[in-house]
Amino acid sequence: MSSLNQIRDVLTETAKDKTVIVCIGNTLKSDDGAAIALHEKLVGQISAGLINAGTVPESYIQRIAKMSPACVLLIDAVDFGGSPGEVKVFAAEQIPEVASSTHVMSLRFFADMLRQQSEAKILLAGIQPEKLSLGMKLSDSVSNSVTELAELLMEVFPPV
Secondary structure: OOHHHHHHHHHHHOOOEEEEEEOOOOOOEHHHHHHHHHHHHOOOOOOOEEEEOOOOOOHHHHHHHHHHOEEEEEEEEOOOOOOOOOEEEEHHHHHHHHHHOOOOOHHHHHHHHHHOOOOOEEEEEEHHHHHHHOEEOOOHHHHHHHHHHHHHHHHHHHOO
């Protein structure tokens, strides 16, 4: 996952400020559950706020806004045309150009709604899925990326 250094650089900039990580996904659709698997690895292991938004991130907009974050990091399986398991970070305004999600509400629309409620910087860490068929098992490439991303987030946001 060559983009880990890029992700580390971007997140290290925001780590000094209050950050909320929002994990989005559907565990019944193989690699679409990547962010939820990441959430499970991170619970109690990081200082950043952490939300498992499942398939309804819009239900958490008020909760996120009340946390008054300086940065919101959305994490989701996103088909941006990369290699399976590749992780890329995008600014909120780049989302429609680079990504499509499997959820009813687009990530861009969610980011726009969140921006109306919060002045936080919004980033998307997209994990390129290998498969989105029915099933609860992540592909090996995505599973490996989830583990690497979890380690990186624990490094950038160590527990207090």
